[in-house]
Amino acid sequence: MSLEEYFSLVFSDYTLRTITLGTAVLGAICGMLGSFAVLRKQSLLGDAISHAALPGIAIAFLISGAKNSNTLLIGALISGLIGTFWIRGIVKKTHLKSDTALGLILSLFFGFGMLLLTFIQKMPNANQAGLDKYLFGQAATLVESDVWLMCIITGISLIVLLTFWKEFKILLFDIDYTKSLGFNTRFLDILITSFIVVAIVIGLQTVGVVLMSAMLLAPAAAARQWTNSLGTMIFLAAIFGAFSGVLGTAVSASSNNLSTGPVIVLIAAAFVVLSFIFSPGRGLLFREIRYWKNRNDLQLHKTLAFMFNIAKNHEDISHPHAVKILNNFQGYTKRSLKKLENREYITVSGSMWSLTKKGYKKATNLYNQQEETDD
Amino acid sequence: MSEKIAISVDDLTVAYNYKPVLWDIDLSIPEGVLMAIVGPNGAGKSTLIKSILDIIKPIAGSVKIFGKPYKKQHEHVAYVPQKGSVDWDFPTTALDVVMMGTYGSLGWIKRPGQKQKKAALEALEKVGMLEFKSRQISQLSGGQQQRIFLARALVQNSSIYLMDEPFQGVDATTEKAIINILKELRKAGKTVIVVHHDLQTVPEYFDWVTFLNVKKIATGPVKDIFNDDNLTKTYGINYKVSIQQ
Numbered sequence A: 001m002s003l004e005e006y007f008s009l010v011f012s013d014y015t016l017r018t019i020t021l022g023t024a025v026l027g028a029i030c031g032m033l034g035s036f037a038v039l040r041k042q043s044l045l046g047d048a049i050s051h052a053a054l055p056g057i058a059i060a061f062l063i064s065g066a067k068n069s070n071t072l073l074i075g076a077l078i079s080g081l082i083g084t085f086w087i088r089g090i091v092k093k094t095h096l097k098s099d100t101a102l103g104l105i106l107s108l109f110f111g112f113g114m115l116l117l118t119f120i121q122k123m124p125n126a127n128q129a130g131l132d133k134y135l136f137g138q139a140a141t142l143v144e145s146d147v148w149l150m151c152i153i154t155g156i157s158l159i160v161l162l163t164f165w166k167e168f169k170i171l172l173f174d175i176d177y178t179k180s181l182g183f184n185t186r187f188l189d190i191l192i193t194s195f196i197v198v199a200i201v202i203g204l205q206t207v208g209v210v211l212m213s214a215m216l217l218a219p220a221a222a223a224r225q226w227t228n229s230l231g232t233m234i235f236l237a238a239i240f241g242a243f244s245g246v247l248g249t250a251v252s253a254s255s256n257n258l259s260t261g262p263v264i265v266l267i268a269a270a271f272v273v274l275s276f277i278f279s280p281g282r283g284l285l286f287r288e289i290r291y292w293k294n295r296n297d298l299q300l301h302k303t304l305a306f307m308f309n310i311a312k313n314h315e316d317i318s319h320p321h322a323v324k325i326l327n328n329f330q331g332y333t334k335r336s337l338k339k340l341e342n343r344e345y346i347t348v349s350g351s352m353w354s355l356t357k358k359g360y361k362k363a364t365n366l367y368n369q370q371e372e373t374d375d
Numbered sequence B: 001m002s003e004k005i006a007i008s009v010d011d012l013t014v015a016y017n018y019k020p021v022l023w024d025i026d027l028s029i030p031e032g033v034l035m036a037i038v039g040p041n042g043a044g045k046s047t048l049i050k051s052i053l054d055i056i057k058p059i060a061g062s063v064k065i066f067g068k069p070y071k072k073q074h075e076h077v078a079y080v081p082q083k084g085s086v087d088w089d090f091p092t093t094a095l096d097v098v099m100m101g102t103y104g105s106l107g108w109i110k111r112p113g114q115k116q117k118k119a120a121l122e123a124l125e126k127v128g129m130l131e132f133k134s135r136q137i138s139q140l141s142g143g144q145q146q147r148i149f150l151a152r153a154l155v156q157n158s159s160i161y162l163m164d165e166p167f168q169g170v171d172a173t174t175e176k177a178i179i180n181i182l183k184e185l186r187k188a189g190k191t192v193i194v195v196h197h198d199l200q201t202v203p204e205y206f207d208w209v210t211f212l213n214v215k216k217i218a219t220g221p222v223k224d225i226f227n228d229d230n231l232t233k234t235y236g237i238n239y240k241v242s243i244q245q
């Protein structure tokens, strides 16, 4: 299937439509909630939670003996939550830093989960095959009820987000101050963390344990580059996430052998790279351009200031002076003279230059500014 | 100055990971004073402030605000955290940060409206930052960020102000502006407590002082207790010399 075929089929083909919708909604909720993880600098949290979910999946399978995805996800949810609260407990009760606690829980739970998976694979049970799809995800197994579940959870978290908007915002910016105002930050923290756990769990089937945290972080990190408003950032992150989901599904559907989860994550990562280079305020490219522009401006201003010092000693500020006077001045080049002329700060005729009214005014302003900053 | 006690701290002991950083602190701060807390780095000044604000739970002792626990009194207390305690690259504007000062009186869920915005703008004006109201906070200078934090506390319109190093990294002009605001607060009968580093300016700025170094060394009026003896006890070296240079 080519990309065109995909887009012509996506509305009519049931399976394709289900998968596309699922990955889009998943991308949106991950982007939305991932913004919190990014702004709280908890980038390892998603990783720890998703890895902590793995043993839950295996245990749920062992207990129920069936591969019903909802049962397995409940197992994932429980062990994900246990992992999260252990992390909180470790940080609170011991000397360990939160990074260490996260890493510890991550490897402990993941190792245990892998052990169980190996054990299950050796069991004489035809049912076991395919449990490892939770490692890297398999979007093709999404069914309509999965998508409904995703939509409902996204809807609930959106409502909670809007209800506690002001509380979340202040918590993200300044948790101590939030406490001092009498807000229960523990409640807010648990609320937001629980939603992150839920989002991760519903994404496991599609993206898998290993890449899930990238799905959470990438759209948010990309969105941060484009805006200075929290609301816009969360909105953009949801959009980027949804786009990654749709594009990833399209690309993997049109080239049969690529699995969807990794493609979605790669596209989300591409959003990050493009954003870090091309975003106007914070992007590398524009920063570089601004740097060079500032440098050039500074050079011109230096030359102009030098001319101003010569010109101000004459009654007529536009009295012509020889270009030769400038020779001692390092900032002066033929090009900068030309540029000053283009900006109408000076006029040049033959080997003489003279300051214009506009140039005089500009130079005076420069001086005033300098005095202000020196102050 | 009235005889009412704004903050009383009883036998307060605080530890991080079993290492005590505040040891058996007793403190009575009368209402209406402008008090400096001084002590070397790591003396526990920030920890004391955070314990008063119920941000850190002590392992022993208690804190009362006008005779009641903090939980019941939080609307009477405004906090200016250390500037470095937050990420200034957070996506928000100066006005937005100052508006946060109104969140406490709004309580849960209710959104700030025109009234809150007006109060925030007034506070911005008071600290001379009105023209920067729409500025992204990462684009502000250190002194301007400090003013924003001050404005956020002013919006709370509380009786007690606890400020952690509000003069850190500010230029002379900003320092003057801030101290004038603090003196105004005291004139209005507020209690203002400031973690302060510049010992030279203590007698000029404050009327009350607490010396702290894990234990409370001394507390009282500046004119009575701000002397070489207490400075030496607090800083462990002969401060007479250092102050005079």
Ligand SMILES: Nc1ncnc2c1ncn2[C@@H]1O[C@H](COP(=O)(O)OP(=O)(O)O)[C@@H](O)[C@H]1O
Pocket (backbone or CB within 6 Å): B016, B017, B021, B039, B040, B041, B042, B043, B044, B045, B046, B047, B048
């Ligand atoms: N969150 C923390 N965890 C562990 N130790 C801490 C923490 N915060 C502060 N400390 C330690 O407690 C002591 C007092 O810190 P602090 O109250 O910040 O001092 P000050 O504000 O007087 O410089 C220091 O030794 C510091 O290293």
Ligand SMILES: [Mg+2]
Pocket (backbone or CB within 6 Å): B045, B046, B047, B082, B164
């Ligand atoms: Mg401190």
